[in-house]
Amino acid sequence: MRNDSRLSRMLHVLLHMGRRNQPFTSEQIAKMLDTNPVVVRRTMAGLRRAGYVRSEKGHGGGWTIACDLKEVTLLDVHNAVGGPKLFAIGHENGNPSCGVARVVNTALGDVLSQAEALIIGKLSAISLADLANEFDAICQSECRGINTSLHSKQQSKSVRHSH
Structure with a gap:
């Protein structure tokens, strides 16, 4: 039996939308999720009915976040996408x-x-904000690790060159 991934996929999309000040087209979201734009529009329609996203047609249009991430829970999203x-x-x-x-x-x-x-x-x-905050913490930790690693490599190069 195949798992229903609508909840995890839409959480993914909503978190990206929460970080971006411009719309995502159905085609962009479909590419992100490796699915068809029609599937995206059908699923996003439930989120729009719940007031979590809005859509604009035409050039420069697309899907944008329409809610406060602190106010929407994972259960809200599950219900909005018609979770099984x-x-x-x-x-x-x-x-x-x-x-x-x-x-x-x-x-x-x-x-x-x-x-x-x-x-x-x-x-x-x-809440969606809880997930966004957790993602931020992971990014900061990973970026700090990358910067520390790069700093160590730069120091070892300068030590080798100074001898």
Whole structure:
């Protein structure tokens, strides 16, 4: 079974949009996600209906962010893109006459309900701004590491040349 990646793909797009002061065309987003522009437009339409993005037609148009990243959670985006049920597993018959099937359905139903509540709670506790801040921290750390590495190489070259 193939995973549904709409949530992760749209989070990716929204974070890029949050960093850019100009629109992204459906073609640019499609290239970023290695998909078709029609798929992008269909998925972005849900984000537009929710008020998270806006689109402008014509030359210089495209998709732009229309929300405060602090105010939108991962659950909000999941719901806006028409995210599927969180679990594909379930029971075969919702109203079985067999006692064993009823016991199995009850056990699965309880487990899935608890797991879904946990996931929904976690998704609703993380904002787009949280992800953007985490990305910034990673970039700063990696850039610092690159600068330190370059600085060390430059120092070792100057030490070799000074002898």
